[in-house]
Amino acid sequence: MEFTKTKALKGEITVPGDKSISHRAVMFGALSLGTTEVRNFLQGADCLSTISCFKKLGVDIENTPDCIRIHGKGLHGLTAPADTLDTGNSGTTTRMISGILSGQSFESILNGDESIQKRPMKRIIDPLSMMGAELISIRDNGCAPLRIIGKHLHGIHYTSPVASAQVKSAVLLAGLYADTPTSVTEPFVSRNHSEIMLNYFGGNVTCKGTTATILPNPVLKGQSVSVPGDISSAAYFIAAGLIVPGSEILIKNVGINPTRDGLLHVCREMGADLTLLNENCDNGEPTADILVRHSSLKGITVGGSMIPTLIDELPVVAVLACFAKGTTVIKDAQELKVKESNRIDVMVNNLASMGADIQATEDGMVIKGGTGLHGSIIKSHKDHRIAMSFAIAALASSGTTHIEDADCVNISYPGFYQDLARLNN
Numbered sequence: 001m002e003f004t005k006t007k008a009l010k011g012e013i014t015v016p017g018d019k020s021i022s023h024r025a026v027m028f029g030a031l032s033l034g035t036t037e038v039r040n041f042l043q044g045a046d047c048l049s050t051i052s053c054f055k056k057l058g059v060d061i062e063n064t065p066d067c068i069r070i071h072g073k074g075l076h077g078l079t080a081p082a083d084t085l086d087t088g089n090s091g092t093t094t095r096m097i098s099g100i101l102s103g104q105s106f107e108s109i110l111n112g113d114e115s116i117q118k119r120p121m122k123r124i125i126d127p128l129s130m131m132g133a134e135l136i137s138i139r140d141n142g143c144a145p146l147r148i149i150g151k152h153l154h155g156i157h158y159t160s161p162v163a164s165a166q167v168k169s170a171v172l173l174a175g176l177y178a179d180t181p182t183s184v185t186e187p188f189v190s191r192n193h194s195e196i197m198l199n200y201f202g203g204n205v206t207c208k209g210t211t212a213t214i215l216p217n218p219v220l221k222g223q224s225v226s227v228p229g230d231i232s233s234a235a236y237f238i239a240a241g242l243i244v245p246g247s248e249i250l251i252k253n254v255g256i257n258p259t260r261d262g263l264l265h266v267c268r269e270m271g272a273d274l275t276l277l278n279e280n281c282d283n284g285e286p287t288a289d290i291l292v293r294h295s296s297l298k299g300i301t302v303g304g305s306m307i308p309t310l311i312d313e314l315p316v317v318a319v320l321a322c323f324a325k326g327t328t329v330i331k332d333a334q335e336l337k338v339k340e341s342n343r344i345d346v347m348v349n350n351l352a353s354m355g356a357d358i359q360a361t362e363d364g365m366v367i368k369g370g371t372g373l374h375g376s377i378i379k380s381h382k383d384h385r386i387a388m389s390f391a392i393a394a395l396a397s398s399g400t401t402h403i404e405d406a407d408c409v410n411i412s413y414p415g416f417y418q419d420l421a422r423l424n425n
């Protein structure tokens with residue numbers, strides 16, 4: 001797919017529902033008694049993988065134009081799947097469902113696509129095994145496919161070496177089935193949607209500093225969930241608005257949970273003109289409309305506790321840095337290496353091919369911005385966030401940018417290119 005420089009982007013846009021919240025709504029709805037209705041569910045490939053896995057576990061899920069309706073089975077109502085659970089490209093599905101399957105009275109096999117089969121699963125195998133489950137990496141390489149033999153679980157206090165909501169959530173979900181409370185301490189707080197939504201469904205999760213604790217065996221009850229727009233999808237329009245001269249974009253109803261809003265802080269520190277309007281709250285998740293105007297940006301350092309709050313936005317932060325005066329340093333972000341692609345290498349190589357002054361480091365990258373970019377051939381490595389980041393970079397670059405495997409955006413944002421084109425008219 002090809003992209004060229006654009007004139008000012010103007011108008012209003014609503015981005016699809018939050019991916020993390022959509023996954024959780026299906027999972028927690030499945031484990032609840034009664035019906036859960038999910039509005040503004042993200043119909044992206046990753047969340048559809050979660051639906052397909054729970055259908056195979058015996059849960060009746062209706063995907064209507066209005067809402068997703070999940071007829072929950074309660075904590076102990078899932079049934080053994082007839083064949084392998086296919087988690088597609090979704091790390092969230094793979095890791096979180098592993099926590100649930102660890103506490104079942106049956107065995108399951110989990111597998112996903114080529115990228116999932118390379119992503120580290122030892123980070124969940126270790127704590128879930130400590131709780132008493134048996135998780136086997138079938139190729140003995142610490143990755144999927146995984147064989148999970150559910151067991152009676154014991155509560156643990158797990159100190160995670162990584163700030164990862166997928167790891168934290170997997171352990172908390174296994175904690176639903178444990179004999180005593182389970183807690184997870186992380187180096188920095190990662191996104192807390194599981195904690196918020198479990199409590200909304202009747203669970204008992206408390207958070208203190210970087211520790212979350214869950215009490216076992218609650219009665220979860222089906223709820224109505226309204227999914228806010230995904231800030232990780234809004235990020236591309238925020239970036240586009242900032243770097244394309246003359247732009248003014250209003251992005252409606254975006255989730256601004258403080259464990260996810262790092263991009264807003266970083267953009268403001270870079271000098272961005274961002275305004276939050278209509279601040280609200282939906283099922284415990286804060287939302288707002290975000291008004292973004294073209295701004296002249298300056299380089300900054302991004303690292304430490306900020307990183308988990310914008311981990312998925314770092315590729316587009318690297319794009320912003322190319323259009324900012326001075327040096328931007330992204331550090332403490334070694335997790336980027338184990339996402340859908342190695343996002344340090346992939347961003348650095350592709351931005352360098354567009355003429356950026358950029359160096360990879362062990363835990364991030366250093367970018368000297370403000371010199372302009374030119375079109376080139378971008379290898380997305382079928383990573384949705386890479387494809388979307390370069391579609392934005394191209395809008396403010398000279399020449400033509402060709403993005404390979406551009407349709408991978410369907411993982412988190414079906415309709416992305418159409419939405420972008422609409423602002424371009």
Ligand code: S3P
Nearest residue numbers: 020092163164165166167311312
């Ligand atoms: C997610 C957590 C993050 C994020 C991913 C979604 C979640 O992954 O990158 O896109 O929904 O919990 P990690 O837990 O690996 O940081």
